[in-house]
Amino acid sequence: MPTPGSLMLDLQGLALTDEEAELLLAPEVGGVIFFSRNFQSTEQLAALVAQVRERRQDIVLAVDHEGGRVQRFREGFSRLPPMAALGRCFDAAPGEALSLAAECGWVMAAELRAFDIDLSFAPILDLDYGTSTVIGDRSFHADPRVISQLATALMAGMHSAGMAATGKHFPGHGYAVADSHVAVPIDERPLSEIRRDIQPFQTLISAGLDAVMPAHVIYSKVDDRPAGFSRLWLQTILREDMGFDGVIFSDDLSMAGAGVVGGFEARAEAALSAGCDMILVCNAPEGAREVVRWLHASAHRPSSRLATLRGEPTKVLGLQALQASDRWRHAQDAIRRIGDLASAHMNPLRKGEGGE
Incomplete structure (x- = not known):
């Protein structure tokens, strides 16, 4: 099967439009990310995936399906x-929390693989500093050692269901207050302090992390560009110093945090030049077409790493068979246990837990 192209884009609705069906044939397109607007029912989702696969068998299908408020x-x-519920479980019963995290990762991945979706962009590795408007309860914990353990267990569950894991948002979005969807966050700490945020990434890399997504955050005492456009962050620190050899995804290039480097062509060129293997352009159809034209004109060759992203076909069960399995029923018990254990050890609502 050929290597997927370097661009991941999104779709407008519940079924492919004629224009989208034609665009998917462009070899520069290598992925589709789904959003809530693309989902109405399991039957409709299966039909939409089949439409995409009919156009391109090699394409990588992804979704943000972390849990909590980010589950499409x-x-x-x-x-x-x-x-954060798993973090509270860890505070109460560390050993049990790791088992629950693995079950959570398995059921998340197994259900998506039942629809031939390759990736959930998870786990999130950002520390909870109680200040970020976009991270909040998406974070496991404030302690990087706890995040490392829980995320490693969650990743193991994902791997057992045949799905690659993507750690985000490197080197850490939890300290910056602004939301990079709508602003340009700046983290003014020196690298010596940011290394605390990097710890979970290093742990998961050592444990077999498949992909990393950098943050649209400027770490001003390290580099004047957001991490996803910085060769220092992606090549020197992530690849050379930390030994990461997996896939690097850009975060969505239509976000405000990406706008500091120019238009869509400039953003795509900057992200790929910095070291991203696959770039995302969402909620901007003309921007995606502009990037396709630029990739074609520049004769850009996609990274061979992208061939590793497809889910393992031998692990796929249809949804009905999956939900009839003992493993799936055990995972439902685990999800209920997470809720019960976390509620029993609930701290007052932390700043940042209420937003999107």
């Missing part, structure tokens, strides 16, 4: 807890 598919899927 709901009806017919297990309702996953926010990762």
